Amino acid sequence: MSSGKGLLLKADPIAATFHSEVQNSLGANKAQVGRAPKLVGILSTSSKPSRTYAEFTRRQCESLEFEFVLKETGAALNRDGEGGPELGEGEGVEEAIMEANTDDSVDGIMVYFPIFGPQQVWTRDSEPRYHLQILGIGSLSAANCLPYKDVEGLHAKFHYNLYHNIRFISPSSLSAPASTGASAGLTGDEAENDTPPLGMVKSILPCTPLAIVKCLEYAGVYNKILPYGDRAYGKIVVVVNRSEVVGRPLAALLANDGARVFSVDIDSIYEYSKRPSASVESDSSVSSTRKYHPRHIVRPHPKGFDTLKACLAVADVVVSAVPNPMYKITTGWLKDGCICVNVAAEKNFEKDVRDKASLYIPAVGKVTILMLLRNLLRLHQYNSVSPPTPMTLAAEVSASQIAQ
Incomplete structure (x- = not known):
């Protein structure tokens, strides 16, 4: 800090804290079932960052002695004359997901996004803008991947839990037939700490948003003195990108932990928060024992926060995940001493970001991989406690086929 610049914090030391956890869990898993969990990665896009991520997944799995198989389909084969131009994104x-669903040797499935490719528009006027269109980005996994093989946490059961702040579930719920009813579980407000109560397990969360939360915990954004479920209380966070894979679930996770989150996308700004509305806050008749909602509420931005610049001026934390090399957050708009996290393969912050930021995390990929493997180990453990029955498998596969 003597140089007058903020600290550059790479993902390596953060990942190291989870590396040993994953190794130890893998050892216990092998001793119990006699083999390492098997992960199938499905690559069906021509996106170079997606292929890089797939190869990085392979290396990490091999180094930790997980079994990994990369299944390439569609546009992923359109290289070196292998696939031909008729194969699309x-x-x-x-079909690859359904095949892995019915393969008993497969313990986890992941799909590399974006599948249909981003379409971006950049204009450098009064405010940087971007346009991201990924059709059905999470629907392929959510509709087709069985929940007890979904290491990405994109299945409807996991999404329901995330957006309703349900932290702990019964492992049998993962192998139960799909239903439209509420998920039986324990919310963050009801839980005393992050240790699951007897007979319950942690719900599966999307890997990248979870990795970002772990980075922020490491950076001291979360206050461990505060009650579990409110440890981000008092922090204002800006999340740029509201994709179903990163931006939206991240905003919900942070808000459910007590933060006030401004979710910024091309044409809108929303506030995610457990805070009561302004009218409720000013109502003296409202009981002081329940000031916060049990889960986050999404509202249009409040007055005075209708631009990214206005939101950045008050943000303690800024997370950006815009897949466009031309998109840059203007350093001058940042609050002095904020924490900035870049999630995109392209750098979303200007080179002088540390002139304003007290801490800059340029990438989270190494932590994301470990969150994915941790999810894989947890699912494998949950299934050993409450294995799916043939009838359950048939019901889930049938439901996913109907969803198509």
Whole structure:
């Protein structure tokens, strides 16, 4: 800090804290079932960052002695004359998911996004803008991947839990037939700490948003003195990108932990928060024993926060995940001493970001991989406690086929 610049914090020391956890859990898992969990990665896009991530997944799995198989379909084969121009983005991905669903040797399934490719528009006027269109980005996994093999946490059961702040679930709920009813579980407000009560397990969360939360915990954004479920209380966070894979679930996770989150996308700004509305806050008749909602509420931005610049001026933390090399957050708009986290393969912050930021995390990929493997180990453990029955498997596969 003597140089007058903020600290550059790479993902390596953060990942190291989870590396040993994953190794120890893997050892216990092998001793119990006699083999390492098997992960199938499905690549059906021509996106170079997606292929890089797939190869990085392979290396990490091999180094930790997980079994990993990369299944390439569609546009992923359109290189070196292998596939031909007729193979499109996303072609064959549903079939690959269904095949892995019915393969008893497969313990986890992941799909590399974006499948249909981003379409971006950049204008450098009064405010940087971007346009991200990824059709059905989470639907292929959510509709087709069985919940007890979904290491990405994109299944409807996991999404329901995330957005309703349900932290702990019964392992049998993962192998129960799909239903439209509420998920039986324990919310963050009801839990005393992050240790699951007897007979319950942690719900599966999306890997990248979870990795970002772990980075922020490491950076001291979370106050461990505060009650579990409110440890981000008092922090204002800006999340740029509201994708179903990163931006939206991240905003919900942070808000459910007590933060006030401004979710910024191309045409809108929303506030995610457990805080009561302004009218409720000013009502003296409201009981002081329940000031916060049990889960986050999404509202249009409040007055005075209708631009990214206005939101950044008050943000303690800024997370950006815009897949466009031309998109840059203006350093001058940042609050002095804020924490900035870049999630995109392209750098979303200007080179002088540390002139304003007290801490800059340029990438989270190494932590994301470990969150994915941790999810894989947890699912494998949950299934050993409450294995799916043939009838359950048939019901889930039938439901996913109907969803198509």
